[in-house]
Amino acid sequence: MKSTKNFRFLFFSIVIGLLLIITACGNNDDSTTETKNENKESTETAEVTLDSAMGEVTIPADIKRVMAPFHEDALLALGVTPVAKWAIGETVQEYLEKDLKDVPSIEWNLPLEQVLSHEPDLIILENNMDGYEGKYEEYNKIATTYVMTEETQTDWHKQIETFGKILGKEEAAKKALSDYETKVTEAKDQLKEAIGDQTVAAIWAVGNQFFLFEHNRHSADVVYNELGLNQPALVKELGDAQNAQWNPISVEKLSELDADHVFLLALEGEQGIETLENSAVWQSTPAAQNGNVHILNDASNWTNKGLLASEKTIDDIVKTLIK
Known part of the structure; x- marks a missing residue:
């Protein structure tokens, strides 16, 4: 009789334990469902x-x-x-x-x-x-x-x-800007070590016309004002970009460009490339004499302002100037 009572006690203990486990699992499922619903709601944008x-x-x-x-x-x-x-x-x-x-x-x-x-x-x-x-x-x-x-x-x-x-997407915006600042800082340090105080200029060749970037024109703002690369005297002479329109510069005037490095932005086969290659006055400039005229065939990121444009411009510069 005693053994039967012990058996019943053990049996009911097991049943009660199982019920508690099942109830707990049920509560956990509800909690998980609520959490999922909360997460789902948090991804929905509000007015x-x-x-x-x-x-x-x-x-x-x-x-x-x-x-x-x-x-x-x-x-x-x-x-x-x-x-x-x-x-x-x-x-x-x-x-x-x-x-x-x-x-x-x-x-x-x-x-x-x-x-x-x-x-x-x-x-x-x-x-x-x-x-x-x-x-x-x-x-x-x-x-x-x-x-x-x-x-x-x-x-x-x-x-x-x-x-x-x-x-x-405010959090995505914060992250994008933070990641960009990190990219700028890293590139700035690398470039300082690679070229020191050497000067850099950017020229856009369209047909047989040439446009020299002012320090704040499009992505040149990244070159000079974020990466801190030095401007040659002719770029300083241009001052601030005054409006959306800009004036072409003559090859003769470009002969005064004393930049150590020049980014020449021109489509493949653009007439301006051949013009400069055949120009004695251009070939006498420091960048041309030292083989530091770097031709980039896609100017679209350089002629725009934006996070992705700026990132690509930084990539162009780092890839070109850091050997």
């Missing part, structure tokens, strides 16, 4: 209201189809692929084509019918809208339209931050 050049704009939640012509650099830096990419005819931003080759083009002046055909949820426009075919109100009827402030348009760092807020 946000921001200042713009047109006043306050409320961006709807969970934007999926974004259009930001000519500023696809910032979208890609945040992991967002646009529904259409900026183009002038067949000309696109080549340095972005690795990510955008399958994305359809939209003409630079944003014809309303083309915009409508891409069915955007959000349109991001430049501060000066004079070049667009449509007016703000017309684009805003197609989709929520955000017009950048001048600061956001001209400062790509600020643009990354703003786009991060618009698209619910």
Whole structure:
């Protein structure tokens, strides 16, 4: 009898233990489900209201189809692929084509019918809208339209931050900017060790015309103001870039360029390459005499400003100057 009681006690103890385990597992499953739901909710973007050049704009939640012509650099830096990419005819931003080759083009002046055909949820426009075919109100009827402030348009760092807020990717924006600063610091140290105080210049050859970059023109801002590379006297003489238009410089004037290194940005077979090779005055410059004229066939990242453009420019410089 005693053994039977002991058996029953043991049996009920085991059953109760199993029930406790099952209950605990059930609770854990519920907890896991709740956690998953919380994580799922945290990935969904919320509605946000921001200042713009047109006043306050409320961006709807969970934007999926974004259009930001000519500023696809910032979208890609945040992991967002646009529904259409900026183009002038067949000309696109080549340095972005690795990510955008399958994305359809939209003409630079944003014809309303083309915009409508891409069915955007959000349109991001430049501060000066004079070049667009449509007016703000017309684009805003197609989709929520955000017009950048001048600061956001001209400062790509600020643009990354703003786009991060618009698209619910503020953490991605912070990481992208932090990673970029690390890249700049590392490259700056490497270049200082490799070339010391030597001077660097960049020339863009288009046909048989030559354009010398001022210190703050497009990605030259990276060369001089972020990497801290030294400007030759002729670049200092140019001063600040005054506007979007720039004037060509003659080969005779280029003969005064006393740079130790010159990046010559020119498509393969461009007439300007042959012109310089056959110019006695150009061949007498320090960079030409020392074999330090470095030809780069893709100028697209150098003629733009953006996080990805700047990163590629840094890669071009490091690869070329650090042996």
